[in-house]
Amino acid sequence: MRIVLFGECMLEHSDSGEFRFGGDTLNTALYLSRMLPPGKVQVRYATGLGTDADSDALIEAWQHEGLDTSLVLRLADKLPGRYQIHLSTDGQRRFEYWRDDSAAKHYLRDAGNPLLDTLKHQGCDYFYLSGISLAILSSSHRQMLLDAMARFSQEGGKVIFDNNYRPILWQQNPMPWYQKVMQMAYLVLLTDEDEYALYGGDDPDSILTRCQNWGIPNVLIKRGSQPCLIRTRRELTQVSGLKVEKVVDTSAAGDSFAAGFLASWLCGEPTDVAAKTGHALAARVIQYPGAIVPRSAMLDLMPIKE
Numbered sequence: 555m556r557i558v559l560f561g562e563c564m565l566e567h568s569d570s571g572e573f574r575f576g577g578d579t580l581n582t583a584l585y586l587s588r589m590l591p592p593g594k595v596q597v598r599y600a601t602g603l604g605t606d607a608d609s610d611a612l613i614e615a616w617q618h619e620g621l622d623t624s625l626v627l628r629l630a631d632k633l634p635g636r637y638q639i640h641l642s643t644d645g646q647r648r649f650e651y652w653r654d655d656s657a658a659k660h661y662l663r664d665a666g667n668p669l670l671d672t673l674k675h676q677g678c679d680y681f682y683l684s685g686i687s688l689a690i691l692s693s694s695h696r697q698m699l700l701d702a703m704a705r706f707s708q709e710g711g712k713v714i715f716d717n718n719y720r721p722i723l724w725q726q727n728p729m730p731w732y733q734k735v736m737q738m739a740y741l742v743l744l745t746d747e748d749e750y751a752l753y754g755g756d757d758p759d760s761i762l763t764r765c766q767n768w769g770i771p772n773v774l775i776k777r778g779s780q781p782c783l784i785r786t787r788r789e790l791t792q793v794s795g796l797k798v799e800k801v802v803d804t805s806a807a808g809d810s811f812a813a814g815f816l817a818s819w820l821c822g823e824p825t826d827v828a829a830k831t832g833h834a835l836a837a838r839v840i841q842y843p844g845a846i847v848p849r850s851a852m853l854d855l856m857p858i859k860e
Contacts, residue, residue: 555820557680557714558625559583560600560669560699561687562658564635564651565608566844575612576637576845577601578684578718581806584846585813585835587620591857595820598678600625600669602657604633609657625668632657639805653690662695673702676709680740680820684716685748688731689723700734712740716812719748728752736765741772743812749775758783762790774815774829776808782833784825793829796837806845811836814855831855 561579580599587597599621603609605628612634616623635653642648653659662670672678681703688696707713715735719728729752736742742765749761758775762785765773775783781792814835818828838852849856 555594555680556596556598556678557586557682557816557820558598558600558669558672558678559586559682560661561684562635562653562656562690563599563601563603563612564637564653564656565612567636567638573611573615574844574846575615576806578686578716578806578809579682580616581809581845582682582716582813582816583621584616584619585806585810585839586816588849588852588856589814589817589831589835591821596622598622598625598672600661600672602627602629602632602659602661604628604657605630606633609634625672627657627661627664627668629657629660632660634658639803644801656690659690659692662691662698670698670702673706673711676706676711678711680712680714681706682714682716682816683735684718685728685732686718686720686723688735689720689728693726696731700731703735704738707738707740713738714741714743714816715739716743716808717745717748717752718808719745719752721751733768736770737768739770742770742774743808743815744773744775745808746775746777772825774825776811782829784829786825791826793826793833795833798837798840801840803843804840807836807840809845810839 559579559582561577563575563577563580566574566576583597583599599616603612603626613623635656638650640648673681703713744761746758750756761775771787773785781794784791811832815828815832818831835855839847842851
């Protein structure tokens, strides 16, 4: 089984000088690779990087985590974006970004793009992207990606979409783009607050109705500390999370939940079991600083690696 995830990874500015990085789909890809049994699923990450030493270090780190980086493009005239996290006492975070001309924004600028070719030739079974993946692209590049996704979906490929809405990244109305992606999605992972920010309302029933009208087979709604809701063609279930006594950093909470859920779901586990895995991983991640926690912090959650 093969899954491709697309988006942007940035370098984290850290006062300690420690080499840190993060980005919503990259976080999910990395945690997914850790959580999958050996040899079960190939996890490929697609993004743009520079040809600088920091980009070299990112590639090396991702390959060490088991990610296939063959879809990463190295752009000699661009660099990876950067961000800094400002944490409050309860672990909530505020981000400051330097990403206006990052390499990932220009990923689709050249002909013969490897991601578009992969989607065109059904080179993967699942394609995962987020609202941020859409937002960083120009309108023309965004449409190129959606055209490739439409063909991919029509020929049996499965699109997975995490809504991850960041208004500051959008220069135009995002709703038509979200609708196009969701109407071709096989699975959507939706944060309720992001849905309310986009469409209004404050009731998960409105989200479920909208997804049903758009024909989405599998819908998962993340609701913060409340149980997540999962609707498939057969049933609607809810799964409670785990209580964490001390939250250190909520960075990558949703991304790691998605990874834990997908790791179980792609291996054939029922959706409620997959959601429990997602909750367990997210609960562990928010007890450590940074988007990517040490492997040693989650060994008991991971399958045995050869």
